[in-house]
Amino acid sequence: MSAQIQDLGFSRAVPGLDIFYAAESSADRWLSDDSVLALIRFSTRTEVSAEDPRFISIGLPPLGPQRYVEVWRTRLPVIRGHDGDLHYATDGEILFGSLLLEEHGNGALEGAARAGYSKILKVTQDLGFDHLVRLWNYFPGINLEIDALERYRTFCVGRYEAFAASGHLRQRHAAASAIGTHAPGLLLYFLAASKPGMPIENPRQVSAFRYPKVYAPRHPLFSRAMLKQWDAGTHLYISGTASVVGHRTCHVGDTLEQLRETARNLEAIVSRTHELQPLALKSAAQLSLAKVYVRRAEDLFRIQSEFDRLFSPALPRTYLLADICRSDLLLEIDAFYCEPTAS
Ligand code: 3EB
Numbered sequence: 001m002s003a004q005i006q007d008l009g010f011s012r013a014v015p016g017l018d019i020f021y022a023a024e025s026s027a028d029r030w031l032s033d034d035s036v037l038a039l040i041r042f043s044t045r046t047e048v049s050a051e052d053p054r055f056i057s058i059g060l061p062p063l064g065p066q067r068y069v070e071v072w073r074t075r076l077p078v079i080r081g082h083d084g085d086l087h088y089a090t091d092g093e094i095l096f097g098s099l100l101l102e103e104h105g106n107g108a109l110e111g112a113a114r115a116g117y118s119k120i121l122k123v124t125q126d127l128g129f130d131h132l133v134r135l136w137n138y139f140p141g142i143n144l145e146i147d148a149l150e151r152y153r154t155f156c157v158g159r160y161e162a163f164a165a166s167g168h169l170r171q172r173h174a175a176a177s178a179i180g181t182h183a184p185g186l187l188l189y190f191l192a193a194s195k196p197g198m199p200i201e202n203p204r205q206v207s208a209f210r211y212p213k214v215y216a217p218r219h220p221l222f223s224r225a226m227l228k229q230w231d232a233g234t235h236l237y238i239s240g241t242a243s244v245v246g247h248r249t250c251h252v253g254d255t256l257e258q259l260r261e262t263a264r265n266l267e268a269i270v271s272r273t274h275e276l277q278p279l280a281l282k283s284a285a286q287l288s289l290a291k292v293y294v295r296r297a298e299d300l301f302r303i304q305s306e307f308d309r310l311f312s313p314a315l316p317r318t319y320l321l322a323d324i325c326r327s328d329l330l331l332e333i334d335a336f337y338c339e340p341t342a343s
Contacts, residue, residue, distance in 0.1 A: 018073045018074075018338065019072050019288070019338070020288075020316065021289070023068065024069050025067075027039060027041065027069045030069070031054065034078060035075060035078060035091070036072065036073050036074075037072045038056070038070075038072040038089065038189075039055050039069055039070070039071055039072070040070040041069050042060045042068075042069075043058070043059065043062075045057055046058055046100065046181055046185040048098055053080045053087030053088055053098070056098050056100075056187065058187060059183025059184075059185070060181055061320070062318060062320055063297055063319040063320065063321055064300060064304070068318050075232065076093075079091075079092075083119075084119070085099060085101075088127070090129070093230060094191060094193065095191065095192040097192065099188045099189070100187050100188075101115065101185070101186040102184075102185060103139075103185075103186060106146050109139065109155055109158065109186065110157050110158040111158065112186045113154075113158025114161045115158075116162075116186060117159050118165065121163070121166045128194055130194065131172075131192060131193045131197065132174035132190055132192050133174055133175070134190060134237040135190045136176070136179075136188070137159075137177065137186075137188055138179050138180075138186070139155065139181060139185070140184055142178070142179070142180030142323045142324075143327040149217075152325040153215070153216040153217060156217070157217055157218045160218035161218070163221055169221075172223065173222050174190070174222060174226060175199075175225050176221075176222035177240035177334045178325045179323070180323025180325070182321065191237070197226045197228035197237075198226070198227040198228075198276065199224075199226055200224055200225040200272055200273055202268050203268060204245055204268045206246055206247040207223070208221075208223075215326075222239055224269055225238045227277060235336070235338055235339070236336070236337040238269055238336070241266055242258070242265075242324060242326070242331065242332040243259075243329060243331075245265075249328045249329060253330075254330075255302060255331065258329065258330050258331055259303055259306050259307065259331060263284065266284040266287075266333065270282070279339050280339055284310075287311070287335045287336065287337050288335075289317070289337075291317065291334050291335070292318065292320070293320050293332045294321060294330075295321075297321055299331070
């Protein structure tokens with residue numbers, strides 16, 4: 001009992017699930033904590049652990065001097081399990097799951113994406129967590145053209161086919177990111193819930209599931225953000241956001257202008273959220289966490305100082321070397337917000 005009280009004293013004053021960055025050297029200590037739902041490492045390899053479904057590593061090399069792990073911590077004891085190669089951990093309300101698929105040869109990505117999503121849709125239903133809240137999609141060579149189709153577009157086809165085959169096309173779409181890694185393996189991980197969240201679109205952008213077919217032969221299935229009321233508090237999960245207005249890429253070749261346009265998109269999502277449900281969140285500077293995906297390492301310093309100016313130097317963020325799903329996009333940001341509990 002006293003250990004529990006001490007433990008609560010340590011944790012931050014936030015409800016339900018807390019997502020934060022911690023020093024990489026503390027990773028093992030966090031994994032020994034039974035209320036940790038997930039621990040994400042950024043490195044040169046994409047891997048999952050056969051022994052611990054909470055651990056994943058993404059082949060996105062961190063940029064800059066700091067080395068962080070992303071820790072997802074709940075307030076309740078976590079139960080772990082797996083269904084075949086889909087690993088999961090849950091505190092009863094929130095399901096964290098991950099799946100690492102191998103591609104065997106050219107042309108295997110569509111099948112891997114379809115198989116991965118079919119598995120996710122089936123297992124989440126079997127476990128009673130029918131509602132996908134947030135999805136991350138990571139795979140290498142995202143802009144490579146194979147058989148006249150860019151791999152991102154091939155991925156979109158496989159994902160779409162899985163949703164179509166399961167009769168889920170009309171369902172609310174989760175918030176998502178689809179990012180190119182620098183290591184082999186298609187890694188899918190997600191948050192799911194037994195009750196739905198509220199999808200949010202960005203009025204400055206055409207919804208991705210209505211993009212013209214030039215961007216992919218099958219629509220990308222995601223919403224711009226998902227507002228989720230957990231029993232213990234409200235979260236906003238913002239999808240990968242880039243310099244896209246309408247459906248077009250803006251500021252081709254100009255990293256800082258792309259960052260400014262991305263900031264306008266994030267502010268638009270925050271405003272739209274506020275219209276639907278007034279939160280303490282009034283500007284993107286108040287977001288709890290951001291991941292900044294950077295295509296060219298040499299852009300890092302310029303991005304860092306402009307990010308501090310546009311948002312806040314106090315906004316916790318990681319910079320990761322990544323490819324973005326359109327070859328003309330030089331950066332993308334995804335973000336998380338946790339509404340502070342009323343005191
Ligand atoms: C865009 O605005 C950028 O296919 O799951 C962002 C987030 C993007 C998710 C996905 C794609 C995806 O269209 C691309």
